[in-house]
Amino acid sequence: MDLQLRDKTALVTGASMGIGKGIARVLAREGVDVAICARHKEGLDAAAEEIRRESGRRVLAIPADLTRREDAETFVKSAARQLGRIDILVNNAGSAPGGVLEALDEDAWMQGLQLKFMGYVRCLRAALPIMKTQGGGRVLNLIGNDGVKDSYWEIVPGACNAAGQNLTKALAGQYGRFNISFVAVNPGPVRTERWDGLVKAMARDMKLTYEQADQLAPRSIPLGRIAEVEEVANLCAYLASPLAHFVNGTMIEIDGGQQKPLMDAARG
Numbered sequence: 001m002d003l004q005l006r007d008k009t010a011l012v013t014g015a016s017m018g019i020g021k022g023i024a025r026v027l028a029r030e031g032v033d034v035a036i037c038a039r040h041k042e043g044l045d046a047a048a049e050e051i052r053r054e055s056g057r058r059v060l061a062i063p064a065d066l067t068r069r070e071d072a073e074t075f076v077k078s079a080a081r082q083l084g085r086i087d088i089l090v091n092n093a094g095s096a097p098g099g100v101l102e103a104l105d106e107d108a109w110m111q112g113l114q115l116k117f118m119g120y121v122r123c124l125r126a127a128l129p130i131m132k133t134q135g136g137g138r139v140l141n142l143i144g145n146d147g148v149k150d151s152y153w154e155i156v157p158g159a160c161n162a163a164g165q166n167l168t169k170a171l172a173g174q175y176g177r178f179n180i181s182f183v184a185v186n187p188g189p190v191r192t193e194r195w196d197g198l199v200k201a202m203a204r205d206m207k208l209t210y211e212q213a214d215q216l217a218p219r220s221i222p223l224g225r226i227a228e229v230e231e232v233a234n235l236c237a238y239l240a241s242p243l244a245h246f247v248n249g250t251m252i253e254i255d256g257g258q259q260k261p262l263m264d265a266a267r268g
């Protein structure tokens with residue numbers, strides 16, 4: 001299938017590793033010029049060089065900390081100027097601390113909202129006027145299935161994700177008339193570089209061994225495993241393409257059919 005992505009442009013946030021890097025890589029492979037951001041220049045430059053070498057496309061590496069309004073604006077504006085337009089914005093840079101209510105102080109809540117919700121808002125505020133002027137665009141918000149499948153160990157990500165899902169639908173209602181469409185992608189657990197850290201935190205909080213904690217997610221998923229980055233990236237490439245422009249104001253889960261929250265799985 002020709003995804004009709006050749007010579008399009010995309011911005012992908014948080015793309016020096018993990019799902020963001022996977023998405024930037026698949027888009028570039030499909031002929032898209034991309035701009036990527038992350039805080040640490042070294043890892044960002046290395047990811048850009050790897051994707052550039054592999055795809056032969058333009059890959060701009062623009063360091064930015066999306067918890068800062070000026071950085072988000074500079075990233076979006078500088079990428080738009082250098083690439084000429086923004087056909088696709090992929091909001092992906094985000095994480096929020098896990099843990100139960102008693103273990104989470106106000107800083108933990110604010111930390112989650114600051115990046116996982118406000119980081120997306122900041123990039124949208126900078127990119128949507130540009131898309132409007134150019135006559136259209138496509139927004140993918142990488143969110144997370146715990147925004148719709150509640151888990152008491154993931155209440156901060158759950159709150160940030162529910163807010164992001166609501167925002168995605170709300171903006172679709174406002175911007176459709178400008179030919180800008182929005183979709184939220186809700187992964188369940190995905191094997192990224194930070195998976196190991198998450199398993200360690202779960203083991204600590206649930207008083208399990210690392211091996212027991214590592215089995216929690218697969219046990220909570222009917223397919224018996226967590227997702228690979230490429231599976232999420234391939235879905236995103238299709239959703240970013242003109243073929244899926246009409247998939248608007250909705251969300252798609254990619255979680256192997258996970259129903260039970262991790263803590264329920266822990267109880268067996």
Ligand SMILES: NC(=O)c1ccc[n+]([C@@H]2O[C@H](COP(=O)([O-])OP(=O)(O)OC[C@H]3O[C@@H](n4cnc5c(N)ncnc54)[C@H](OP(=O)(O)O)[C@@H]3O)[C@@H](O)[C@H]2O)c1
Pocket residue numbers: 013014015016017018019020037038039040041043064065066067092093094095096115116142143144145186187188189190191192193194
């Ligand atoms: N992995 C999962 O299991 C999973 C499940 C559901 C949803 N998700 C969502 O999918 C998205 C990607 O997750 P992931 O696991 O691939 O993340 P990741 O491996 O932790 O990668 C995060 C990326 O974001 C960058 N980043 C972190 N803080 C940033 C900041 N303040 N400003 C700009 N960039 C920043 C990181 O680089 P620097 O550190 O250099 O900034 C890195 O490139 C996230 O929104 C996450 O919530 C992931």
